Amino acid sequence: MRDYGVFDILGPIMIGPSSSHTAGAARLAKVAGIIAGGNITKVSFLLHGSFAKTYRGHGTDKALVAGVLNMDPWDENLKDSFKIAEEKGIEIIFAETDLGDVHPNTVKFIITKMDGSITEVIGSSIGGGNITVINIDSQVVEFTGERPTILTSHKDLPGVISKISSILYEENINIANMRVFRSQKGKMQTMALETDSLISEDLMDKIKNIKEIENVKFINPLMEGGN
Amino acid sequence: MFVSTGGELIDICSLEDTPIWEYTIREEMEKSELTRVDVIEKMRKNLHVMLSSSMLAQEKEIKSVSGLIGGDAYKLRKYADRGNTLTGSFMVRAMASALSSSEVNAAMGRIVASPTAGSCGILPAVIISAAEMLNKNEDDMINALFTASGVGIIIAKNATLAGAEGGCQAECGSAAAMGSAAVVEMMGGTPAQALNAAAMVLKNILGLVCDPVAGLVEVPCAKRNYAGTVSALTTADVAMAGVESKIPFDEVVWAMSKVGRQLPPELRETAQGGIAVTPTGLKLKKEIFGQ
Numbered sequence: 318m319r320d321y322g323v324f325d326i327l328g329p330i331m332i333g334p335s336s337s338h339t340a341g342a343a344r345l346a347k348v349a350g351i352i353a354g355g356n357i358t359k360v361s362f363l364l365h366g367s368f369a370k371t372y373r374g375h376g377t378d379k380a381l382v383a384g385v386l387n388m389d390p391w392d393e394n395l396k397d398s399f400k401i402a403e404e405k406g407i408e409i410i411f412a413e414t415d416l417g418d419v420h421p422n423t424v425k426f427i428i429t430k431m432d433g434s435i436t437e438v439i440g441s442s443i444g445g446g447n448i449t450v451i452n453i454d455s456q457v458v459e460f461t462g463e464r465p466t467i468l469t470s471h472k473d474l475p476g477v478i479s480k481i482s483s484i485l486y487e488e489n490i491n492i493a494n495m496r497v498f499r500s501q502k503g504k505m506q507t508m509a510l511e512t513d514s515l516i517s518e519d520l521m522d523k524i525k526n527i528k529e530i531e532n533v534k535f536i537n538p539l540m541e542g543g544n
Numbered sequence: 545m546f547v548s549t550g551g552e553l554i555d556i557c558s559l560e561d562t563p564i565w566e567y568t569i570r571e572e573m574e575k576s577e578l579t580r581v582d583v584i585e586k587m588r589k590n591l592h593v594m595l596s597s598s599m600l601a602q603e604k605e606i607k608s609v610s611g612l613i614g615g616d617a618y619k620l621r622k623y624a625d626r627g628n629t630l631t632g633s634f635m636v637r638a639m640a641s642a643l644s645s646s647e648v649n650a651a652m653g654r655i656v657a658s659p660t661a662g663s664c665g666i667l668p669a670v671i672i673s674a675a676e677m678l679n680k681n682e683d684d685m686i687n688a689l690f691t692a693s694g695v696g697i698i699i700a701k702n703a704t705l706a707g708a709e710g711g712c713q714a715e716c717g718s719a720a721a722m723g724s725a726a727v728v729e730m731m732g733g734t735p736a737q738a739l740n741a742a743a744m745v746l747k748n749i750l751g752l753v754c755d756p757v758a759g760l761v762e763v764p765c766a767k768r769n770y771a772g773t774v775s776a777l778t779t780a781d782v783a784m785a786g787v788e789s790k791i792p793f794d795e796v797v798w799a800m801s802k803v804g805r806q807l808p809p810e811l812r813e814t815a816q817g818g819i820a821v822t823p824t825g826l827k828l829k830k831e832i833f834g835q
Contacts, residue, residue, distance in 0.1 A: 319701065320545055323572040324586060326659050326696035326705070326722075327667075327689060330593050333649030334609070334761040336661050367759075374610045374760045374832055376652045396609075396652040444706065446657070 329446050332395045337422055338368070338375035341442030343395060344539060345450070346384020348462050349426040351536050352453060353385075353436040357407055359429040360385050363414040366421035368442075372411075381424065382409055389539055390446060419451065453507065457498050460509040464493055466536045467510045467521075472529040473503050480527045481510070488523075490514050505531065546571045546697050550739045550793035553698060557735040564725070564735050565687040568694035587686050590656045594645070594668035597655045601644035608650035610832045613762045617643035620770075634677055638777060639770040642669035646766035659696050659705040662712075662754075662761045663719040665769030667692055670723030670776045674730055684730060691729045692722035695742050702794070703801035707754035708813040710804025712768060717749040717800065720772035720779075727780035741783035743793040745775050750796075751803055753811035755818025758829035764819050 331340035350357065362381050364372055372378050376396065383398035384390075386405070394401065402409050416423050420441035428436045439452035449461050453468070460466050471477050478497070485492060494511040516535040524533050546568075547553050557567055572583050600606065602621040607614035620640035624633045642665035649655045649664050658667040671688045674680070680688075696705065699718045704710040721742035728738040749772070757763040789796065810817030819825050 320575070321697045321700050322575050323568060323583070323690065323693040323697070324590075326693040326700060327587070327590050328656060328658075330590065330654065330656050331661065332652050333655050333661050333664070334652065336657050339652070340657075340661075371759045371833070374758060376609050379652065391654055393654055444708070445660075 330391045331446060332376075332380070332391060332393065335375045336446045337442045337444050338371065338377045339380045340390040340446040341422070341444070341448055342368070342377045342380040342424070343384040343388065343390040344446060344462070345424065345440045345442055345448040346381040346426065347387060347389070347539065348384075348448065348450060348536055349428065349438040349440065350385040350387055352438050352450075352468070352534055353426075353428040353430060354534065356431040357385060357428055358431050359408040359410070361410040361412065361427040363412050363416070363425040363427070365414055365416040365419060365423040365425070368422050368424055369413040378411055385426070385428070420449075423451075456500060456505075456507045458507055458509050459496060460511065462536055463538055464511040465514065465516045465538060467508075467512065467516060467524070468534045468536070469508045469510070469524065469530055470505055470532040471508070471527070472531070473499050473506045474529055477506075477527065477529045478508065480529075481508075481524055484520070484523050484527075485512065488520055490516075490520070546575070546694075548698070548701050550698055550742075550797070553694070554736050554739060563687075563691065563729050564694045564738060565690035565729060568690040568697075572690075584686060587689050588682070590658075591682065591685055591689060593654055593656045594658070595672065597645040597648045597653065597664070598641040598668040598672055599644060600653065601647040601651075602640050606647045606651045606653070608647065608760075608762055609652055610650075610758070610760055610762065612757070612760060612828060612832065613650055613766050614647050616766070617641070617647050634673065635774065635777070638669050638673035638773050641673060642666055642769040642773040643766055645669070646769045650760070650762045650766065658692075659700070659718055659722070660707065660715045662707060662756075662765045663715040663769060663772065665766070666716060666719035666772040666776065667723045667726075669769070669773040670720070671726060671730075674727045674777065674780070678730060680730060688726035688730050691726040691738065695722045695725045695739070699797055699800075702797045704804060710800065711807045711812055712752040712754040713746070713749050713800055714804055715754070716768045716772040717746055717752060720749065720776040721745040723773070723776035724779045724783070727777065728783050731780065731784055733784055737783050739793040740787075740789045741779050743789035743791065743796045744782060744787075745779045746796045746800055747789065747791065748775055748779070750800060753807060753818045754813040755811060755820045756813065756815055757820050757825040758832050759815035759820075760832070763825070763828070
């Protein structure tokens, strides 16, 4: 039997009409935008399943664009996100697709940045505003963004993970959950590491300094809110 | 950990001589490791969004994104203000309030999922109208929201709050049951009377299917929110009169869970049954989405 808190029952505060098709979509897109890392010039949204069929009526499109613009799921500007994207000169493309055997509310983001680099993220809105990110740049991952999450890409060599965890230990940050994904032994690894306390830029800089680390990103959970 | 059944909830509240809201606040403090003030302030944020969503569409006509619904909360409020109603301006205004949050939700405005977006009109309408009628203040409304969420936790643990799993009875039914229990405590009723109200509301809505036209949270969802509101408010009176549910709350929740699982997938938020597949329902779908 699952244990529920009061605010699992009453909440989230959100922009309607649907926790999965609107609030979850905004949350997912915000995480995708953070993974891409800012200076976005163009986003293609490839919608799968129920998202592809009903996105206009649920405002899923507006929520997704709002999310990559870094808006929260309860931001009342969410419904004007297309206009805001246009003002910022961000090109937006929507297309329907079939991503195979994934959750019906799944979207693939292809995000182009000012320097021409492209980040691809696939994630699902799994109900009640909750999300799962399942793929980053063709690498299988799995995390929900409910806890502070550190994402690293690093060389698949002995000792890298212990270097990361000792930095966390020095900062007195407890690891709640940790998963490592790799496509091939000895090549690159992706790690999703969830912690019990918020992650700072300072901590990220320390992890970046580990020489085997190619890339590191962090996602702090969205604080429920509004005014 | 929060108790798992209504029976245990009544026992612990009676043992500690405390209302459901107080027990719920204490359990939340323990679970979240937040202070009492923090937990209450978090709920106050919810209440403020509810106060706004339940009023907005009464003051001006709001249309949904698809254009399917809107303007009905405004109509009802005007009707209530004219004064020639059958069920009294209190009830008509409560219904307008419920429709308001539902219309704000469908128009991409800000709401509190309570417990879901599709049922977001009921709890605010019930708590706010009752508080107005009974001259209660903001803190009383916040306490009522804790009672409601305490009852919601028990339903969530033993059944479901999701239309996709249990049909509309799980969404609007749970919202109305939570609201009715909260009003009973607001009126000075005991935890046992509060759960009696919740049980009666759930029995009266048992089996309600989830059949949204075009898959959108609009038709028939908005009107089910005013219906749930009426059921919650009237049942609070029934419980306060001392009427008891012959079937205890926990057994009603068990029945709701079982009925939810017995519903075919067509009637669980897939838009493939019920109102959604009536000729008009299908025509509206075509108008919004094309083929």
